[in-house]
Amino acid sequence: MHHGFMAAALVLCLATPAAAQRNLVIAAQTPPSALDPHFHNTTNNNMVLRQIFEPLFELDTQARPQPRLAESLRLIDPLTWEVKLRAGVRFHDGTPFEAEDIAYTFARVPTVPNSPALFTPAVRTISAVEIKDPQTVILRTREPNPLMPIDLAAPAILSRRVHGPNPATSDFNTGRLAIGTGPYRYAAYLPNERLEVTRNADYWGPAEPWDRVTFRYIPQGGSRMAALLTGEVDLIDYVPMQDMPRLERDPRFALFGVDSVTFVYLAPDAMRETTPFATDRQGRPLPRNPLADRRVREALSLAIPREAIAERLYHGQARAADQFAAPVAAHRLPNLPPLPHEPARARALLAEAGYPGGFRLTIHGPNGFFPGDDGLLQALAQSFTRIGIETSVETLPPATLFTRATNREFSLFMTYFSSYLTINPMRQVAMTRNAELGHGPFNRQRYSNPAMDAPLAEALTTMDPERREILTQQAAQALLDDKGVLPIIFLRNVWAGRRDKVTYEPSPVNHTAAQYAKPVQ
Structure with missing residues (x-):
């Protein structure tokens, strides 16, 4: 009887949203210049937008391509590659991810207006995208491209149905088109100030641990440190060098560092x-x-x-x-x-x-x-x-x-x-x-x-x-x-976090993103 009562109480406890909500607040130095994942090929944009959108492959910390929206890549001959796509993936609004979205995305990449740096090098050699069946795409190239596995990890895949002809960068910034297949969904964005994302409960991959992640953009190192010390934020990136000895001595905080690329x-x-x-x-x-x-x-x-x-x-x-x-x-x-x-x-x-x-x-x-x-x-x-x-x-x-x-x-x-x-x-x-x-x-x-x-x-x-x-x-x-x-x-890249709240897998490419953060309990 006693055990049954305890179990019932526990169930009730978990059902109350306050206890179940796992929120993470990150103070990051540099805001994205847009929420359009093709607008600006820069670390600051890519790290944020990879939470909402996904490429075909992702480079791991050893620069090996790992499957994301694609499951495999095979060289058929020097000018032909076969890409096997992941089945059953949906965009955040429920639209299915389809083979047609690959050609649509690659065609858009070189055409984004006013871009400070396009993703064109990633698609430069592709002369044709052919759909063999709903899960198989053939890429033909103008010349042999040994970097294809790396290139396919660069552009995020958009949906021809969701994003339509000539999607405007401004429509991503308002959130209207900030719809991807990634582990987190767009919730709110105030340019240069904050971005909020929530867990994508329908994500095809392993479930993310955080219900809501808030990025606060604080360019000054001293202000990021202050936010960490006062408990306003759980994790900061770009730890000021002069503050590292102090954080190392303080048992409340942990440093996560790695040699960068x-x-x-x-x-x-x-x-x-x-x-x-x-x-x-x-x-x-x-x-x-x-x-x-x-x-x-x-x-x-x-x-x-x-x-x-x-x-x-x-x-x-x-x-x-x-x-x-x-x-x-x-x-x-x-x-x-x-x-x-x-x-x-x-x-x-x-x-x-x-x-x-x-x-x-x-x-x-x-x-x-x-x-x-x-x-x-x-x-x-x-x-x-x-x-x-x-x-x-x-x-x-x-x-x-x-x-x-x-x-x-x-x-x-x-x-x-x-x-x-x-x-x-x-x-x-x-x-x-x-x-x-x-x-x-x-x-x-x-x-x-x-x-x-x-x-x-x-x-x-x-x-x-x-x-x-x-x-x-x-x-x-x-x-x-x-x-x-x-x-x-x-x-060298260094993050600092609240030891009782979060651990961070430091990224050699210097990505500050929810995917690398794990709750302590």
Whole structure:
């Protein structure tokens, strides 16, 4: 009798919504620029939107494609791939996911208006999408594409029925079209302030543990820390480096860290005759663009004290970069020495290039885009000033920075890239821009280097992994030699959470998302 009563009481207890509700509040640094999953291919958007929408595959923490809306991918011949789709999946409004949605999605990807960076590289090689049966799609390509398994993990799949012809980005932002197949559903959105999602009870995969997840967007590290310490939020991303020792000592909190696949770099305006933000010492325009001279770009690289920045400015939460590829990236250049810090040689190169007295330069970068970004810009400016390039800094909100960078308004700007591959950042950031082929969508300075492009173009169509590695490294070496981009540091990603509430699986690609958070009880 007694046991029966206890069980009945327990059932009643679980039925009361207050006890059953599991809510999570996350303070995140950077808001998405839109809720349209094809509008802007950036970590900040993808991590948020992967909760609502899903791609065919997802890359795991070892960069291996794992099934999402697709169950398998098979190469039939060098120009033909077979994709098996998951059966019984529905969009949040109940509309079934169908084979026709693949062609619809891939056709939309290159056409989104006003996009700061499209997903076009992911679909660039696909010439036809054929439906063999309701669960099987055949992809035909214009050329062999060894990156297809990675590419298919990029664009989220939309529904031709739900989203219709020419869906507007603004209709995603209002929530009207924020309808996917993902583990969480859209609940509410206030741009730059908060996003709320609720658990998708009809999700095809394992049930998510949280009933409601609220993301509060708090760009200042100190304010995120305060929200965590006062209990307003359960988890924060981008933990300020200087606060880590304090959190480590406090038993109420846990830190979750991992070496990232994110590297910070500078993009110089190397191609134009003149450049807007380089002047002589009196502030007069220079007759020619100093950054178009490889010796000047090398001088800038030699001025950067990467080891000191990683140790002192980043309290050891970063590593000096040796090339334009993450430490774990496949096919990176092996056994490279650290990039040298030689201010005297830098000054000699400037004199040799015709700037014995240096010049003036403004560098641009984001504020609140990655940890310590404005401090890093100041450190770079001081390093350049020490070799005779009198440098000032202008920081901008990320959205403004990328719009202006895309319009080629800068001489030298700082940003980052995340990838498990060496070939991918080169194809996206440094390859000669070609919208039709999907090359260089992030190549905002329109850098162009035939010595890099030729082996890279061949690598992108070479199915033999050994040959592809040789070609990729040839391209990587050409980029490094030419200083087409200047790598600075590799970042470490760290989250902090309430120890009694949440554990977090830290993501090397730096995703802050509900899927990685698990309740403690």
